[in-house]
Amino acid sequence: MNVQFFIEVLVGGLLSGVMYALVALGFVLIYKASGVFNFAQGAMVFFAVLSFVGFMELGLPFWAALPVTVVLMVATGMLTERFVLRPLVSQSEDTLLMATIGLAFVIEGMAQLVWGVDVRRLDLGIRDEPIGWFMDSTGILVSQLDITAGVVAGLMVAILALIFSRTKVGRGLRAVADDHAAALSVGIPLKHIWGLVWATAGIVALVAGMLWGARSGVQFALIGIALKALPVLIIGGFTSVPGVIVAGLIVGAAEKLTEVYFGPMVGGGIEGWLPYVLAVFFLLIRPEGLFGEKIIRRV
Amino acid sequence: MNAIADMDAPMLAVRNIEVIYNHVILALRGVSMQVSPRSIVALLGANGAGKSTTLKAISTLLASERGEVTKGSIEFRGQRTDRKTPGEMVAMGMVQVMEGRHCFAHLTVEENLLTGAYARRIKGAELKAELERIYAYFPRLKVRRTSLAGYTSGGEQQMTAIGRAMMARPGMLLLDEPSMGLAPQIVAEIFEIVRDLNQKEGVSILLAEQNTNVALKHADYAYVLESGRIMMEGPAAALAENPDVKEFYLGLSTEGRKSFRDVKTYRRRKQWV
Numbered sequence: 001m002n003v004q005f006f007i008e009v010l011v012g013g014l015l016s017g018v019m020y021a022l023v024a025l026g027f028v029l030i031y032k033a034s035g036v037f038n039f040a041q042g043a044m045v046f047f048a049v050l051s052f053v054g055f056m057e058l059g060l061p062f063w064a065a066l067p068v069t070v071v072l073m074v075a076t077g078m079l080t081e082r083f084v085l086r087p088l089v090s091q092s093e094d095t096l097l098m099a100t101i102g103l104a105f106v107i108e109g110m111a112q113l114v115w116g117v118d119v120r121r122l123d124l125g126i127r128d129e130p131i132g133w134f135m136d137s138t139g140i141l142v143s144q145l146d147i148t149a150g151v152v153a154g155l156m157v158a159i160l161a162l163i164f165s166r167t168k169v170g171r172g173l174r175a176v177a178d179d180h181a182a183a184l185s186v187g188i189p190l191k192h193i194w195g196l197v198w199a200t201a202g203i204v205a206l207v208a209g210m211l212w213g214a215r216s217g218v219q220f221a222l223i224g225i226a227l228k229a230l231p232v233l234i235i236g237g238f239t240s241v242p243g244v245i246v247a248g249l250i251v252g253a254a255e256k257l258t259e260v261y262f263g264p265m266v267g268g269g270i271e272g273w274l275p276y277v278l279a280v281f282f283l284l285i286r287p288e289g290l291f292g293e294k295i296i297r298r299v
Numbered sequence: 300m301n302a303i304a305d306m307d308a309p310m311l312a313v314r315n316i317e318v319i320y321n322h323v324i325l326a327l328r329g330v331s332m333q334v335s336p337r338s339i340v341a342l343l344g345a346n347g348a349g350k351s352t353t354l355k356a357i358s359t360l361l362a363s364e365r366g367e368v369t370k371g372s373i374e375f376r377g378q379r380t381d382r383k384t385p386g387e388m389v390a391m392g393m394v395q396v397m398e399g400r401h402c403f404a405h406l407t408v409e410e411n412l413l414t415g416a417y418a419r420r421i422k423g424a425e426l427k428a429e430l431e432r433i434y435a436y437f438p439r440l441k442v443r444r445t446s447l448a449g450y451t452s453g454g455e456q457q458m459t460a461i462g463r464a465m466m467a468r469p470g471m472l473l474l475d476e477p478s479m480g481l482a483p484q485i486v487a488e489i490f491e492i493v494r495d496l497n498q499k500e501g502v503s504i505l506l507a508e509q510n511t512n513v514a515l516k517h518a519d520y521a522y523v524l525e526s527g528r529i530m531m532e533g534p535a536a537a538l539a540e541n542p543d544v545k546e547f548y549l550g551l552s553t554e555g556r557k558s559f560r561d562v563k564t565y566r567r568r569k570q571w572v
Contacts (some may be wrong), residue, residue: 090363168417175403177415182401185360186463187389187418239405293405294447 017252042226048210120281172221231275316371344524359424392470404449415466454485
């Protein structure tokens with residue numbers, strides 16, 4: 001076996017895993033604060049980056065389009081809190097879940113209504129082709145975009161993990177996720193917390209959308225990457241911010257390695273389903289995921 | 300002069316309230332009650348009598364359960380509470396400890412306590428001092444402070460819930476069934492601590508309990524609720540001697556043990572008033 005080729009495939013897999021982790025991060029945020037799987041996360045990724053590209057097409061330069069889109073995503077988060085979540089306080093998690101499915105359709109529809117359905121190109125000025133000197137010295141293909149994605153994902157995970165575990169707001173977020181009613185009863189301001197989390201999830205969606213959009217174009221299919229995030233979530237645990245990165249790397253590396261080494265034996269296409277098989281495997285042996293909170297049930 | 304008048308004024312005054320859930324289900328009718336400063340008041344009654352509903356109406360948590368106070372008024376510290384949110388009530392000094400404890404299972408005991416001070420703008424040494432104040436009342440919680448609340452015992456969870464509420468430095472605590480599902484020894488321990496909090500911190504306590512015996516032992520005054528109405532009220536000591544209370548809620552009667560035949564009479568007699 002060619003070691004250098006193996007490393008090259010491995011690195012490629014790990015880097016694509018980072019991209020999955022970026023999307024999964026948005027899910028974890030909302031799950032940690034409202035205890036609900038947000039079906040609309042994929043739609044938010046799509047809406048965020050589509051709006052960003054839309055603003056640039058309207059003539060805004062990059063540095064102006066970015067804050068405008070951030071404001072838009074924050075507003076979307078606040079509106080979601082006001083009109084979707086607040087009326088459903090203390091309802092069952094299933095109700096909230098259904099609400100996010102509805103929200104997904106609304107956001108998808110709105111995005112296309114406002115910005116149209118064309119596929120667009122997003123140029124961040126970060127090149128997505130192998131860096132020459134790195135390839136020459138090590139023989140591994142890594143692009144600037146790969147490195148940017150890795151650094152951005154690492155930073156976001158570190159910051160969010162710190163906020164959740166060390167700060168007062170983080171404690172409030174986890175408390176709300178555990179028990180809405182109890183959080184209300186001790187005076188934790190539910191609306192601020194939820195508004196904050198959905199706004200943050202919107203910003204995370206924008207970052208993920210920009211990196212994905214730069215790689216594969218800004219198009220409706222971006223919504224589907226949310227599906228890729230699902231196995232990452234199950235493996236890493238819905239409630240763990242660092243778990244998302246580890247699971248993203250596992251999924252990315254596993255799917256690329258098996259595709260390259262075992263794909264030819266079965267005619268390829270392993271990449272498409274392997275993550276889900278891994279996820280099922282984890283559901284069987286460790287349903288809370290690698291780093292998720294233990295499921296506590298007292299009898 | 301005024302100060303004396305204020306001392307006598309009730310801290311909480313519930314006047315003739317009616318509560319309706321989901322616009323149709325009538326849960327309380329014409330409930331009136333008062334809690335004076337630094338007192339312990341018990342709200343007694345069987346399952347479904349409306350004890351929890353009364354407490355939630357007072358703490359305004361009712362709104363999140365689709366309940367509504369449709370008639371009457373509730374005043375806390377002289378202010379009407381009908382337009383207040385639970386968060387505002389906590390800021391005004393009233394915290395409810397919900398039935399079934401409702402600890403944050405995935406937070407440690409200490410983190411649970413810290414969430415109680417969420418609405419207060421304190422941190423660092425001051426927050427530490429507050430924690431120590433609570434640990435002084437609940438030494439068991441200090442031992443278990445790094446355990447996840449979900450893994451602690453029922454009694455410890457009840458203590459966590461009460462301690463968490465006390466972190467807000469409330470003037471009044473609403474306790475909903477603190478004895479639920481706990482061993483008698485633990486119940487006694489918790490009620491001792493509650494009494495202690497009442498005397499040393501001067502916090503008024505409104506207590507909903509099915510455990511009539513324990514509640515009447517610790518309370519100053521009590522109300523008996525039945526089917527959404529107040530059926531009886533009086534100083535706790537007097538109620539404990541009341542023959543009806545003795546028979547229906549304490550299971551004591553002058554006639555000794557009863558046979559099953561008398562259950563019918565019990566039913567009939569229960570419709571007094």
